Amino acid sequence: METNKIAVNKLNLFYGDFQALHDINIEIKEKEVTALIGPSGCGKSTFIRTLNRMNDLIDIVKIDGTIQYDAMDIYKQWDLIELRKKVGMVFQKPNPFPMSIYDNIAYGPRTHGIKSRQKLNNIVENSLDQASLLDEVKDRLHKPALGLSGGQQQRLCIARVLAVEPDVVLMDEPTSALDPISTSRIEDLIDELKKSYTIVIVTHNMQQAGRISDKTAFFLHGKIEEFGGTDQIFFNPVSSKTEAYISGKFG
Amino acid sequence: MTGIDVLKNRRSNTVQSSPQSRKINRQEIIAKGIICFFTAFTIAILVWIVGYLMVKGFRYNNDVSYDVTTQIEREIPLDNTDEDVVFIINSKVRSEDIPVAGLRKLYNKARKENWGFYNQQNLKVVPFAYEGAGSFSDDVMNFILTGSDLETYRKNVSQTSSWEDMIHRVGQTPGALGFIPASKAEGLPKSVKVLSVRRISLIVSPSVLRIQDGRMMREISQADADKLFSGKVVNWKEIGGIDLPVTLVFWDSKDASSIINRDEPVLAKIQIVHSEEDFYSSIVNTNGAVALGHYSSIESEGLSFIPVLRHETGWNLTWHFIFESPARSGQWGGVSYIILNTFFLILFTIIFSTPVGIMAAIYLVEYTNQGRLMRILRMGTETLAGIPSIVFGLFGFIFFVQICGLGIGFISSTLTITLMVLPTIIRSSEEALKSVPQSFREGSLALGASKLQTIIKVVLPAASPGILTGIILAIGRTVGETAVLIYTLGSNYDLVTGPSSSARVLSLHLYMLFSEALSFDRTFATGAILVILVLITNLSTTWIVKGVNKNASV
Ligand SMILES: Nc1ncnc2c1ncn2[C@@H]1O[C@H](COP(=O)(O)OP(=O)(O)O)[C@@H](O)[C@H]1O
Numbered sequence: 035m036e037t038n039k040i041a042v043n044k045l046n047l048f049y050g051d052f053q054a055l056h057d058i059n060i061e062i063k064e065k066e067v068t069a070l071i072g073p074s075g076c077g078k079s080t081f082i083r084t085l086n087r088m089n090d091l092i093d094i095v096k097i098d099g100t101i102q103y104d105a106m107d108i109y110k111q112w113d114l115i116e117l118r119k120k121v122g123m124v125f126q127k128p129n130p131f132p133m134s135i136y137d138n139i140a141y142g143p144r145t146h147g148i149k150s151r152q153k154l155n156n157i158v159e160n161s162l163d164q165a166s167l168l169d170e171v172k173d174r175l176h177k178p179a180l181g182l183s184g185g186q187q188q189r190l191c192i193a194r195v196l197a198v199e200p201d202v203v204l205m206d207e208p209t210s211a212l213d214p215i216s217t218s219r220i221e222d223l224i225d226e227l228k229k230s231y232t233i234v235i236v237t238h239n240m241q242q243a244g245r246i247s248d249k250t251a252f253f254l255h256g257k258i259e260e261f262g263g264t265d266q267i268f269f270n271p272v273s274s275k276t277e278a279y280i281s282g283k284f285g
Numbered sequence: 286m287t288g289i290d291v292l293k294n295r296r297s298n299t300v301q302s303s304p305q306s307r308k309i310n311r312q313e314i315i316a317k318g319i320i321c322f323f324t325a326f327t328i329a330i331l332v333w334i335v336g337y338l339m340v341k342g343f344r345y346n347n348d349v350s351y352d353v354t355t356q357i358e359r360e361i362p363l364d365n366t367d368e369d370v371v372f373i374i375n376s377k378v379r380s381e382d383i384p385v386a387g388l389r390k391l392y393n394k395a396r397k398e399n400w401g402f403y404n405q406q407n408l409k410v411v412p413f414a415y416e417g418a419g420s421f422s423d424d425v426m427n428f429i430l431t432g433s434d435l436e437t438y439r440k441n442v443s444q445t446s447s448w449e450d451m452i453h454r455v456g457q458t459p460g461a462l463g464f465i466p467a468s469k470a471e472g473l474p475k476s477v478k479v480l481s482v483r484r485i486s487l488i489v490s491p492s493v494l495r496i497q498d499g500r501m502m503r504e505i506s507q508a509d510a511d512k513l514f515s516g517k518v519v520n521w522k523e524i525g526g527i528d529l530p531v532t533l534v535f536w537d538s539k540d541a542s543s544i545i546n547r548d549e550p551v552l553a554k555i556q557i558v559h560s561e562e563d564f565y566s567s568i569v570n571t572n573g574a575v576a577l578g579h580y581s582s583i584e585s586e587g588l589s590f591i592p593v594l595r596h597e598t599g600w601n602l603t604w605h606f607i608f609e610s611p612a613r614s615g616q617w618g619g620v621s622y623i624i625l626n627t628f629f630l631i632l633f634t635i636i637f638s639t640p641v642g643i644m645a646a647i648y649l650v651e652y653t654n655q656g657r658l659m660r661i662l663r664m665g666t667e668t669l670a671g672i673p674s675i676v677f678g679l680f681g682f683i684f685f686v687q688i689c690g691l692g693i694g695f696i697s698s699t700l701t702i703t704l705m706v707l708p709t710i711i712r713s714s715e716e717a718l719k720s721v722p723q724s725f726r727e728g729s730l731a732l733g734a735s736k737l738q739t740i741i742k743v744v745l746p747a748a749s750p751g752i753l754t755g756i757i758l759a760i761g762r763t764v765g766e767t768a769v770l771i772y773t774l775g776s777n778y779d780l781v782t783g784p785s786s787s788a789r790v791l792s793l794h795l796y797m798l799f800s801e802a803l804s805f806d807r808t809f810a811t812g813a814i815l816v817i818l819v820l821i822t823n824l825s826t827t828w829i830v831k832g833v834n835k836n837a838s839v
């Protein structure tokens with residue numbers, strides 16, 4: 035039984051006069067991994083950032099159309115902070131805060147009012163465990179997070195998102211700044227996480243999309259050129275442009 | 286390939302190089318030389334400046350003119366008694382010896398007398414005398430009293446019942462001064478020490494002090510005086526005087542023997558007299574005559590004398606200077622209050638300026654978009670930062686002191702300096718906030734933190750090294766500020782006790798010591814403290830910033 039987690043309807047997005055997204059319609063199903071692929075500059079990041087309203091930070095952005103999360107409009111019905119708690123985000127470049135590993139993970143729960151030491155300890159431990167980072171850092175929880183390797187930092191960022199108990203995790207090219215070994219660890223992690231979370235992931239890497247996603251959306255020039263099951267997109271694309279892109283003819 | 290091979294290769298490359306590249310190489314070397322030269326030059330100048338300030342600040346090195354020579358007497362013979370007298374003082378008094386005129390003043394003008402006149406130590410003089418009459422104490426009294434009022438003397442001194450009592454009480458009373466017979470001066474307790482007396486003057490015939498060809502013997506260094514009495518000086522012009530032959534006058538052959546029996550030949554003329562009257566008349570009447578005589582005879586006989594320069598050197602910047610409170614406009618005592626006032630000024634300036642400055646910077650960076658308002662504000666802060674501080678001082682005087690009626694005092698000056706350093710703090714905080722990566726903010730916001738939470742918990746900590754640097758820059762400006770304070774802080778050298786107390790801080794104290802010519806040595810000592818303070822501030826910036834960075838990263 036597949037329920038819609040996120041439903042986007044006739045979304046247009048403008049950076050000032052420049053229209054970056056054209057008439058986007060997409061439905062993202064619960065506990066699936068949806069991959070967004072496409073050549074760079076086609077609006078993948080712009081799109082994924084609208085899902086938790088990160089584009090609000092940019093003054094010149096104007097949006098029309100609707101985005102519903104859990105059947106409620108994210109602009110009109112959801113409280114911004116609640117929405118961002120539910121729809122977490124992992125960025126392209128690992129961005130741990132300049133504080134200890136522990137404080138990084140506890141940051142979210144603390145800002146949402148959890149003070150009990152015991153609870154925080156549990157949350158930190160569980161989140162690190164879920165992000166399969168616990169074994170590597172359990173002896174240095176109070177050391178600066180910026181001392182971790184890039185791959186560890188990215189898993190820390192994932193753990194940090196998990197600590198606020200989200201429902202959907204958005205990832206914008208989470209492995210593009212990492213080496214192959216770290217990348218494969220994160221892919222394994224995503225595989226693990228999709229049992230409990232709905233995941234939307236932007237990726238530049240076709241193989242990655244093929245390996246980890248259930249659905250794939252192909253973006254081109256700010257439009258969704260094609261959206262469907264990953265197998266179908268990869269092996270049986272409808273659009274010739276999709277086929278050209280998949281087979282590496284441009285991008 | 287080893288390192289040496291690499292070097293060889295490189296060398297052979299240059300050998301084969303084209304004229305063009307050789308020319309470039311030569312230019313490179315010349316440019317490097319010029320840069321090195323100027324760097325070394327700058328560093329040398331800096332080291333010289335700081336070194337000079339430090340040396341002058343730490344040690345004094347002066348020639349001081351006295352009516353008496355440097356010769357000191359521990360035990361002083363009295364006219365009518367066999368026993369010598371020894372003057373004793375409390376050990377806390379930082380004097381070892383004193384000209385006899387000073388000693389007399391200490392006894393006779395005790396109410397107003399202060400050791401500060403002799404050693405810059407702000408300590409009242411408490412003179413003691415022996416109450417038992419007798420030829421010895423009468424004799425000492427005569428020695429002390431020459432020409433003074435017996436009544437005032439009686440009123441001023443405290444009487445002691447025995448010599449033991451005298452020693453005990455002098456040891457107990459700070460600033461105490463007393464006397465004992467020389468026979469009792471063995472094995473004095475630690476709390477008491479002997480004050481030697483200098484009472485020998487260089488008596489000359491008035492002819493020596495004449496003006497000739499615009500030259501005149503004003504004073505003489507101790508070294509020249511020694512040379513004079515070793516008989517090596519034939520003419521006064523050899524030691525800076527006029528063209529006049531020297532005649533050394535001695536009271537009797539016993540005095541003269543000290544030089545006559547030496548191996549070296551005596552070149553100067555020598556005259557030996559056998560009575561007091563002959564002594565004085567021969568000094569007065571012989572052109573170019575000079576003799577060593579008691580200072581008291583100068584007064585009683587109306588003789589001429591040459592002041593002697595004593596070379597005095599020692600520590601300028603002592604713990605006493607740092608920990609004692611100032612007195613007599615800073616001529617005596619130390620600068621403890623002044624240092625404390627400086628810290629108070631810094632503390633309150635930072636308390637007032639930091640929150641306002643940081644909040645303004647947060648508003649500018651986090652809450653406004655870079656529009657015209659921003660540009661105007663930026664121009665405003667930059668202009669403010671460039672305004673000469675004396676103009677701020679004028680503004681502070683007109684606005685805080687007069688219009689707000691706060692009066693000259695601590696609060697007016699703190700507010701004025703706050704206004705002055707605010708642009709610095711705003712600018713540096715702004716830069717620090719801008720340098721915090723946007724990804725920190727996004728990361729925090731994406732976790733559902735509000736903007737305020739993000740700023741307080743992520744942005745500010747990440748910006749703190751930069752903000753701290755700004756604060757310390759502001760401290761540096763506050764420490765060095767004088768112009769503003771002249772108009773708003775006044776010149777009282779007491780400790781700040783309330784918002785309206787007038788006070789001095791180090792820079793202002795330095796300015797006043799210098800401009801009122803109170804003490805050159807103290808000006809430099811204060812300057813050295815300022816330099817050290819600035820040095821500590823700068824080093825602490827480095828340490829703090831390093832510490833904060835260590836917490837933040839690896
Ligand atoms: N802050 C911005 N202001 C203006 N234009 C932007 C901004 N961010 C992205 N764009 C433009 O929007 C388009 C889509 O960008 P983006 O979503 O980053 O692409 P992708 O992530 O697919 O590479 C690009 O043409 C880009 O230049």
Ligand SMILES: [Mg+2]
Pocket residue numbers: 078079080
């Ligand atoms: Mg992108």
